[in-house]
Amino acid sequence: MIRSTHLPLLVTLATFVLAYALCASQYPAMLSMRVIANLLTDNAFLGIVAVGMTFVILSGGIDLSVGSVIAFTGVFLAVILRDTSIHPLVAFVVVLIITTAFGAAMGAAIHYLEMPAFIVTLAGMFLARGAAYVLSTDSVPITHEFYDTLQSMYWKSESGGRFRLIGGIMILTFLVGIITAHRTRFGQNVYALGGGAMTARLMGVPVASTTIGIYAISGGLAGLSGIVFSLYTSAGYSLATVGVELDAIAAVVIGGTLLTGGYGFVAGTFFGILIMGLIQTYIVFDGTLSSWWTKIVIGGLLFAFILLQKGLTWVTTARKKAVTGFATLS
Amino acid sequence: MSGRLFLRRIMPQLIILAIVLGLNLIVFPDFFKIEFQNGRLFGNLIDVLKRGAPTALLCIGMTLVIATKGIDLSVGAVMAIAGATAASLVVDGHHWVTALAGALAVGALCGLWNGFLVAVLRIQPIVATLVLMVAGRGIAQLITEGTILTFLNPGLIHLGAGTVLGMPTPILIWVLLGALVTLAVRKTALGMLIEAIGVNETSSRLAGINSRVLLLCVYVVSGIGAAIAGVIVAADIQGADANNAGLWLELDAILAVVIGGNSLLGGRFSIVASLLGAMIIQSVNSVILLSGMPPEFNLVIKAILILAILVIQSPKVGHLIYIIRASAPPPKVNPATQAKETTQ
Numbered sequence: 071m072i073r074s075t076h077l078p079l080l081v082t083l084a085t086f087v088l089a090y091a092l093c094a095s096q097y098p099a100m101l102s103m104r105v106i107a108n109l110l111t112d113n114a115f116l117g118i119v120a121v122g123m124t125f126v127i128l129s130g131g132i133d134l135s136v137g138s139v140i141a142f143t144g145v146f147l148a149v150i151l152r153d154t155s156i157h158p159l160v161a162f163v164v165v166l167i168i169t170t171a172f173g174a175a176m177g178a179a180i181h182y183l184e185m186p187a188f189i190v191t192l193a194g195m196f197l198a199r200g201a202a203y204v205l206s207t208d209s210v211p212i213t214h215e216f217y218d219t220l221q222s223m224y225w226k227s228e229s230g231g232r233f234r235l236i237g238g239i240m241i242l243t244f245l246v247g248i249i250t251a252h253r254t255r256f257g258q259n260v261y262a263l264g265g266g267a268m269t270a271r272l273m274g275v276p277v278a279s280t281t282i283g284i285y286a287i288s289g290g291l292a293g294l295s296g297i298v299f300s301l302y303t304s305a306g307y308s309l310a311t312v313g314v315e316l317d318a319i320a321a322v323v324i325g326g327t328l329l330t331g332g333y334g335f336v337a338g339t340f341f342g343i344l345i346m347g348l349i350q351t352y353i354v355f356d357g358t359l360s361s362w363w364t365k366i367v368i369g370g371l372l373f374a375f376i377l378l379q380k381g382l383t384w385v386t387t388a389r390k391k392a393v394t395g396f397a398t399l400s
Numbered sequence: 401m402s403g404r405l406f407l408r409r410i411m412p413q414l415i416i417l418a419i420v421l422g423l424n425l426i427v428f429p430d431f432f433k434i435e436f437q438n439g440r441l442f443g444n445l446i447d448v449l450k451r452g453a454p455t456a457l458l459c460i461g462m463t464l465v466i467a468t469k470g471i472d473l474s475v476g477a478v479m480a481i482a483g484a485t486a487a488s489l490v491v492d493g494h495h496w497v498t499a500l501a502g503a504l505a506v507g508a509l510c511g512l513w514n515g516f517l518v519a520v521l522r523i524q525p526i527v528a529t530l531v532l533m534v535a536g537r538g539i540a541q542l543i544t545e546g547t548i549l550t551f552l553n554p555g556l557i558h559l560g561a562g563t564v565l566g567m568p569t570p571i572l573i574w575v576l577l578g579a580l581v582t583l584a585v586r587k588t589a590l591g592m593l594i595e596a597i598g599v600n601e602t603s604s605r606l607a608g609i610n611s612r613v614l615l616l617c618v619y620v621v622s623g624i625g626a627a628i629a630g631v632i633v634a635a636d637i638q639g640a641d642a643n644n645a646g647l648w649l650e651l652d653a654i655l656a657v658v659i660g661g662n663s664l665l666g667g668r669f670s671i672v673a674s675l676l677g678a679m680i681i682q683s684v685n686s687v688i689l690l691s692g693m694p695p696e697f698n699l700v701i702k703a704i705l706i707l708a709i710l711v712i713q714s715p716k717v718g719h720l721i722y723i724i725r726a727s728a729p730p731p732k733v734n735p736a737t738q739a740k741e742t743t744q
Contacts, residue, residue: 183717185664188471188526188664190710195651196706197700197703199699200697200703316530360545362538362541366538369531369534369536376523376527
């Protein structure tokens with residue numbers, strides 16, 4: 071039986087399949103392994119950060135800082151690898167600790183100061199971007215043989231598609247995210263928090279540690295995304311990934327997660343990412359469409375999915391009202 | 401609000417502004433010098449007022465939107481759309497008045513769209529305005545066809561770079577709009593009704609307030625303010641840049657409103673305090689510029705500003721201060737005066 075909570079996810083899936091079928095019917099080459107492999111590689115950093123964003127949005131919050139944290143991570147790695155002889159793996163660990171702690175601090179501010187997540191993460195956005203600027207305003211190239219090794223790691227399919235390491239990291243992140251959201255106590259707490267903070271508290275959900283954990287995950291994944299992005303571009307640039315938080319939010323919403331929190335699936339976000347990647351690939355294939363259509367189409371999709379969610383909420387509340395007999399009120 | 405109460409309301413903002421301006425004076429002794437040359441005023445203070453115009457224009461509408469417990473993320477994108485509209489109209493040979501009217505109409509339309517999503521479809525404001533924030537720059541690029549549309553129309557350029565009676569036009573525009581909107585909401589019951597929506601929309605509706613129409617109006621005002629800001633920015637550089645016009649200015653506008661002591665949770669608001677907030681932000685920019693500090697520190701300082709305000713505004717901290725005050729030993733009172741007081 072199809073439950074109404076699964077409907078947004080199914081619509082996302084159907085949209086993806088339909089869009090892909092339409093693209094493929096026009097350009098059969100889009101079915102090739104090469105395109106699919108590139109879809110995963112090009113959207114790897116966005117996918118990883120969107121997993122964190124899914125947790126944040128599931129809990130009813132928002133994290134505007136992720137784009138800046140990705141840029142900070144890239145610059146931090148580039149500067150450290152340029153100025154010191156630290157092994158990249160050590161630098162990775164250090165930067166992941168920094169970004170996770172940064173996220174946790176924002177979560178703590180949101181919980182203990184009782185301020186909206188929006189404004190706290192806005193401060194975080196300025197802080198991380200500012201820190202990146204202070205480290206370096208120039209684009210710093212990363213030249214380290216370990217990076218070359220990582221970049222040359224790929225699995226080549228028979229038809230020529232190269233599935234690179236960073237695409238694999240994204241898929242792994244999604245798998246871990248799905249298990250965490252649906253199969254652990256923490257995941258259940260996140261859903262409970264999104265359903266209503268007061269209810270969650272009364273149910274015995276540890277609101278403080280859950281909130282801090284959620285933003286720590288988002289910060290940590292933004293750090294991981296920054297590492298992947300630095301592998302993707304071989305450089306750290308403080309002006310990079312401006313506005314990625316919006317793309318991530320859009321992917322989460324298109325993936326069928328309710329922006330009010332409490333409903334949604336990490337797997338949906340994966341298809342949200344793929345839909346957004348598909349639009350970009352189609353524009354590249356077409357050649358005559360300008361890049362700004364990406365923004366307009368994503369905006370349109372965002373609107374369509376918000377409307378769909380709104381419609382579903384209406385239907386469920388109307389049903390509840392009919393059951394309890396309060397339909398005459400309001 | 402009586403004069404004394406009003407002064408008390410904006411006192412923190414005035415003090416902060418005075419401190420920041422004082423810092424400006426320290427790093428640049430000639431900061432307050434204003435000269436009158438070639439029929440216009442020159443000086444750093446005038447510069448702050450002029451460069452702060454876009455944020456000031458945005459924060460007028462944003463204050464009203466935030467007072468209804470909403471937020472308008474799309475203003476930066478609306479600026480780009482309005483600038484592109486005005487530029488493309490004058491490039492097509494229309495009069496600058498037509499171009500300005502066109503830009504304002506587009507801004508109002510954008511506001512109407514946001515208001516429709518919030519008031520009629522009842523979508524959370526942050527999400528509803530996100531749609532236009534994402535799509536808006538695409539639409540602006542569609543209008544300019546991906547280029548930076550330059551123009552040489554003197555009438556339109558005058559709005560951004562010209563002067564009226566020696567005063568740069570942008571300053572006059574934001575002061576005028578600020579005064580107009582303040583009068584409109586404070587000399588009528590509108591302001592109170594807007595505050596009522598922000599405090600509790602359901603009860604305000606039950607009390608007979610047409611919250612739907614008011615919400616629509618508030619977002620339209622925000623859209624129009626953004627459109628004027630967009631035209632000024634385009635006129636200033638004599639071109640419409642769809643990618644960079646108004647980029648991240650929505651955040652500055654929200655910051656100005658928050659510095660103005662307005663709660664993000666809706667309710668009581670003061671447009672004058674928000675405008676002071678916008679000027680504080682601009683003065684901070686000016687300190688950084690004049691002191692020769694690298695502009696990279698700008699964002700860090702903004703972040704620290706937000707954090708400081710967050711801590712001050714936080715309900716928990718307020719409660720703590722209340723407890724400390726309450727638990728402090730009562731001031732020693734002369735028994736004689738105490739007796740007098742009780743008899744009074």
